[in-house]
Amino acid sequence: MTPQKRRQPDSQTQPPALPKSERILYELIKSRKNTGIWTADMKRETGLQNIVVTKALKSLQSKNLIKDVVNVHNKSRKIFMAVEFEPSKEVSGVHDIHKCIAASRVMKVECTMQQVLEIVRALALDKEIEELKSTGTAEF
Missing domain, CATH: 1.10.10.10 (Winged helix-like DNA-binding domain superfamily/Winged helix DNA-binding domain)
Structure with missing residues (x-):
């Protein structure tokens, strides 16, 4: 398959x-x-x-x-x-997450934005974080 x-x-x-x-x-x-x-x-x-x-x-x-x-x-x-x-990354916020991770110095190595996006998606799949969909009313 x-x-x-x-x-x-x-x-x-x-x-x-x-x-x-x-x-x-x-x-x-x-x-x-x-x-x-x-x-x-x-x-x-x-x-x-x-x-x-x-x-x-x-x-x-x-x-x-x-x-x-x-x-x-x-x-x-x-x-x-x-x-x-x-x-795009500007709309979805991956760039902001990337900057936050880099500024916090949580990781000892540099991560690309693509790697950060993959980490966020993996966390969402593992239900460690919750992905919210817009209702259009700015309420979640």
């Missing part, structure tokens, strides 16, 4: 048939790749009304085309990205 690999994001694939407002937002969100885009920036860049943006985002989420992620630098901001992308 061979392990399945996650399909790489392909910018050439066409999104499914979407209403105009959803298509505009989906293309904008997908263009931001792994950094995502804040809701207020979407409204400003598209010129769409608040209610239209909110409904379109809910519809895109229900169609599993986009997801919301927590930005560790500003937890109250709702950031959206296409489902095929993983959040």
